[in-house]
Amino acid sequence: MIRYTHNYRVRYNETDFLGRLSIPALGDCLLDVAGLHALDISTGIDTLQQQGLTWVIAGMKFKLGTMPTINSRFDVATCVPVCTRITTQRDFVASVGGVTFAEVSSEWLIINMSTRRPVFINEVLPQLENACGDGTPLDRYKHLRHSSVGEEFVMNRTIGYSDVDVNRHLYSMRYLQMALDTFDTNFMTHNRICEIDVNFVSEVFWGQSVEIIRRSSDNIHNIEMQHNGKVVFRAEFVSTQLE
């Protein structure tokens, strides 16, 4: 199936303090539907793990409207509009009653779990080609650079048991959650995040300490996560003031 859709209900734990679906919880649903679609077309993590391989995410771009509230039902549709030898682009559209509230593109690699190096996708998953659609892909994330604009806010975290996933590295949405945790509740009450570019630069493992640095200038917020002074993650958030 070229396009795959799944229906979700916003659960209590998936909302933020304002009672709206949080961005990491939306991300959880996107990764879930990606997994269901991949399972459906036999290109899932279960197929890869038998060969000592796994999918990893390289980047994402979010365009976000107003998020749904507790117990709202929403659809997430996904497809894979672009396949190259090394990467695939998977797109997501999330909607309530046919009205889109999120468009998200994502870029994926397959890595060898021992060497942690990428492999040629067409060699290990030739069947993926049949699922590659001919639709127009969503905008791709931009490659972010170090920013020195704006006041610096720094947060430290050590990667714990609950932060790592079955790939035994920091779960992708946990990077995003930590980036969002650099904002205060006052900011989140009066502003809405409307766009995010995400670069997953390096893996982070259990027990490692990371530094999360945010620099905000007007409505642009640059976030960098570092481990031992080396950049492992970058994100740029664009916010819009609520009336």
Add this chain to the structure above:
Amino acid sequence: MIRYTHNYRVRYNETDFLGRLSIPALGDCLLDVAGLHALDISTGIDTLQQQGLTWVIAGMKFKLGTMPTINSRFDVATCVPVCTRITTQRDFVASVGGVTFAEVSSEWLIINMSTRRPVFINEVLPQLENACGDGTPLDRYKHLRHSSVGEEFVMNRTIGYSDVDVNRHLYSMRYLQMALDTFDTNFMTHNRICEIDVNFVSEVFWGQSVEIIRRSSDNIHNIEMQHNGKVVFRAEFVSTQLE
């Protein structure tokens, strides 16, 4: 309805690094089904918030078997076997294909959101009495005391945006997640948590710093969370070694 059941599927983000449903993710489902049941019998948080009130959880007891793996489907059944003027006991049984893997009891209060003090439940929710079942309640959590047995492990955290819920305090399952994060992945690989007593002592708010102290002795693990030297949470975990 006296007994309410909902079916869940284990999502990718709900598992730990071993690929099994995590305890906080099970807790998310329990709170979700509690919310659905309460909505069904008009005793939910939405009804209470109109009166400036909300449900808060005072304690939980978990008895846990082997947790289901990614994409497994499981049922959570809930009922309210005990109602007093000040507290209610809500029980949960989680099962896969009729085989129970978790029995959890929980105790709840209703508080005034301004004064943060409890109110008489029968006065604000007289309709709850009809839902109070006559089944045998599960074992109630025990009241925990300070432990000074075993080596001390200390972790510090500051409560961030993603940690607070619509009640604008630290989300109950986040206390448990932080408690679990005091364990290392080596321990979690070779042991399984089979029983937990949880005491939610005090609310914690955004921006506050907490210290999480674990003392382990054999298979008993006492965890205390403190804010400014004052205990806000206690838990006792019992583990069993995996073969």
